[in-house]
Amino acid sequence: MVALPLQGSCKSQRACLAACHQPVGGVTSSGILPCPEWRSKYSLRPRGPGQQRLMAQQRAGGVVRAAVAAPEAPAATSTAPDTKSLYMPLQNGSDVRGVAVEGVPGEKQTLNATVAYFMGCGLAEQLAQRQGVSPQSLRVSIGRDPRISGPLLAAALAAGLTSKGVTVARFGYATTPAMFMSTIIQGYEYDAAVMITASHLPYNRNGFKFFTKEGGYEKKDISKLLTLAAQEHDAENAPNTAADARYRDEAFVLSSALHSEPGLIEQVDFMPVYSAHLRDIIKKGIDHPDHYEQPLKGFKIIVDAGNGSGGFLASDVLAPLGADTSGSQFLDPDGWFPNHVPNPEDKEAMIAGVRAVNTSRADLGIVVDTDVDRSAVVAGNGTPINSNRYIALMSYITLRKYPGTTIVTDSVTSNGLTEFIDSLGGKHFRYKRGYKNVIGKGVELNGEGVQTELMMETSGHGAMKENYYLDDGTYSASQIVIIMVKRALEGLGKDIYSSLLKDLKEPMESSEFRLKLKGDNFKEDGQKILADFHSWVQGGASGAEGWNLEKENHEGWRVSIEEGEGKRGWALLRASLHDPLLVLNVESDVRGGSCEIVRQVVSFFEENADESTVDSSKLYQGCSIEMVRH
Numbered sequence: 104m105v106a107l108p109l110q111g112s113c114k115s116q117r118a119c120l121a122a123c124h125q126p127v128g129g130v131t132s133s134g135i136l137p138c139p140e141w142r143s144k145y146s147l148r149p150r151g152p153g154q155q156r157l158m159a160q161q162r163a164g165g166v167v168r169a170a171v172a173a174p175e176a177p178a179a180t181s182t183a184p185d186t187k188s189l190y191m192p193l194q195n196g197s198d199v200r201g202v203a204v205e206g207v208p209g210e211k212q213t214l215n216a217t218v219a220y221f222m223g224c225g226l227a228e229q230l231a232q233r234q235g236v237s238p239q240s241l242r243v244s245i246g247r248d249p250r251i252s253g254p255l256l257a258a259a260l261a262a263g264l265t266s267k268g269v270t271v272a273r274f275g276y277a278t279t280p281a282m283f284m285s286t287i288i289q290g291y292e293y294d295a296a297v298m299i300t301a302s303h304l305p306y307n308r309n310g311f312k313f314f315t316k317e318g319g320y321e322k323k324d325i326s327k328l329l330t331l332a333a334q335e336h337d338a339e340n341a342p343n344t345a346a347d348a349r350y351r352d353e354a355f356v357l358s359s360a361l362h363s364e365p366g367l368i369e370q371v372d373f374m375p376v377y378s379a380h381l382r383d384i385i386k387k388g389i390d391h392p393d394h395y396e397q398p399l400k401g402f403k404i405i406v407d408a409g410n411g412s413g414g415f416l417a418s419d420v421l422a423p424l425g426a427d428t429s430g431s432q433f434l435d436p437d438g439w440f441p442n443h444v445p446n447p448e449d450k451e452a453m454i455a456g457v458r459a460v461n462t463s464r465a466d467l468g469i470v471v472d473t474d475v476d477r478s479a480v481v482a483g484n485g486t487p488i489n490s491n492r493y494i495a496l497m498s499y500i501t502l503r504k505y506p507g508t509t510i511v512t513d514s515v516t517s518n519g520l521t522e523f524i525d526s527l528g529g530k531h532f533r534y535k536r537g538y539k540n541v542i543g544k545g546v547e548l549n550g551e552g553v554q555t556e557l558m559m560e561t562s563g564h565g566a567m568k569e570n571y572y573l574d575d576g577t578y579s580a581s582q583i584v585i586i587m588v589k590r591a592l593e594g595l596g597k598d599i600y601s602s603l604l605k606d607l608k609e610p611m612e613s614s615e616f617r618l619k620l621k622g623d624n625f626k627e628d629g630q631k632i633l634a635d636f637h638s639w640v641q642g643g644a645s646g647a648e649g650w651n652l653e654k655e656n657h658e659g660w661r662v663s664i665e666e667g668e669g670k671r672g673w674a675l676l677r678a679s680l681h682d683p684l685l686v687l688n689v690e691s692d693v694r695g696g697s698c699e700i701v702r703q704v705v706s707f708f709e710e711n712a713d714e715s716t717v718d719s720s721k722l723y724q725g726c727s728i729e730m731v732r733h
């Protein structure tokens with residue numbers, strides 16, 4: 104940590120804080136540094152009953168923990184927000200997400216160091232309650248992606264945990280699946296792991312993903328954790344007002360971090376352990392008859408990590424196994440993501456991956472997202488294999504190992520994928536959007552005795568039962584590497600696209616429209632529109648001729664559209680998982696068919712939907728359709 108020179112004298116707490124904290128490199132939220140003078144003057148003084156209770160507990164527990172002192176809280180006013188209102192909106196399904204860096208117009212910071220600190224306190228309490236043990240016996244690992252707010256949030260989270268006596272292992276750069284594996288791999292087996300990431304979202308966002316050896320946190324676990332964090336915050340009487348308290352907030356946390364018992368925080372170099380684990384999977388999977396240790400000799404495999412956490416895949420997994428990884432790109436972590444969004448769902452990211460494969464004449468390209476729980480691949484002939492194609496390829500691999508198994512996917516998969524899985528003897532269970540839903544359904548089906556080995560979303564989240572139901576972008580990509588090498592060993596060549604996916608029927612056109620729900624009651628408004636859409640189709644309204652509601656449907660309304668008048672395909676109207684949006688997905692097997700289908704949906708909106716509740720104007724651009732087949 105860099106020590107900034109003190110500016111001026113430091114007579115009061117406020118003056119000290121003003122003197123001791125200044126922006127670095129224009130990035131204020133991650134550049135706030137503590138002031139030793141301020142620290143010695145204020146930070147060891149217990150304040151308020153919550154603080155005194157904590158200190159008493161610490162003494163009773165015999166553990167020297169973070170000596171935390173809240174800076175002067177602003178006088179309570181009737182307008183001070185309820186602390187819970189700072190925490191609860193950070194829930195994003197089964198993750199925590201927020202704006203962690205100021206500076207983007209219209210995006211107020213919501214996830215700062217204070218919040219992270221109290222989330223650490225809350226997590227300690229939650230884990231202790233769940234396991235029926237004292238926090239002092241718990242060990243938690245923390246890793247992060249390269250976002251610029253990561254170091255501060257990690258320090259704050261660690262300080263919160265250690266203030267309760269939890270031992271913390273800081274990994275530095277890590278991936279989401281590696282964090283989960285740190286609860287599993289022998290010799291590590293942390294009680295919980297936290298990944299600090301906001302996946303593919305812009306540089307100013309950040310968030311937390313939580314794991315225990317049972318898997319990722321569910322929605323209810325996150326709600327409970329946020330509630331506990333708010334209670335911890337209240338107990339310490341910490342500032343909970345907005346922007347002008349931010350500097351004090353961060354100072355508060357950083358001073359506590361500096362007073363954490365150093366013995367409770369250790370730096371652990373875990374990624375080499377996880378890389379060795381992946382190398383073993385590939386070695387065992389290929390079981391090369393001649394060079395077991397270097398089964399990728401003679402293969403050129405490149406990685407595009409988009410400057411996220413995935414660069415290790417090239418240098419620490421593929422290269423040591425003998426692969427030529429030259430031509431890999433954007434491997435160095437850079438939290439500004441200067442090259443492209445690290446996201447295999449993103450067109451630019453896939454174009455970059457395709458270009459790299461073509462330029463370097465690689466046999467395979469692997470594109471991963473920031474925290475590497477998702478991936479896509481690029482075949483040696485430059486064909487992007489993401490979305491339906493990736494699921495199809497993973498289905499092929501899975502069905503070879505587990506004939507007849509059920510495969511769960513999200514709701515927006517193509518009809519051609521269902522036919523492909525059927526033709527391989529598998530069963531396709533098309534479920535809902537959201538990887539947690541998809542994986543959860545797989546767990547449930549297995550529990551009911553329905554063998555379900557693969558759960559995969561078009562976003563690139565893919566999980567296998569054989570791998571702890573963990574969505575791991577490197578595990579999926581490893582399966583593709585294994586099949587490519589095995590087929591080559593069988594004399595079938597290195598090609599994985601034309602040979603394995605030749606029977607996958609793809610739509611001619613595919614498109615997605617995201618329509619904004621405008622009102623405060625967007626959930627109810629959305630549900631009403633969906634109900635009206637159902638009646639409109641079911642009643643055979645003019646405009647919905649040849650449309651049939653699909654029977655096996657778990658989300659929104661999916662209609663299959665019969666051939667005629669230049670149409671054939673399907674449409675799905677559903678509510679977005681997280682955002683105030685209705686989403687329309689359309690696929691057509693006929694050139695120009697999507698436009699026809701969208702026109703029909705437009706007539707539904709014109710007749711049925713109130714413009715004050717939904718903005719359907721995007722549908723009027725309905726003919727800018729992405730061509731799937733080239």
Ligand SMILES: O=P(O)(O)OC[C@H]1O[C@H](O)[C@H](O)[C@@H](O)[C@@H]1O
Pocket residue numbers: 536537538539560562564678679680681682686
């Ligand atoms: O419902 P949507 O707005 O399309 O978003 C749904 C998507 O949200 C996130 O990105 C999740 O990681 C995905 O698993 C999910 O599918």
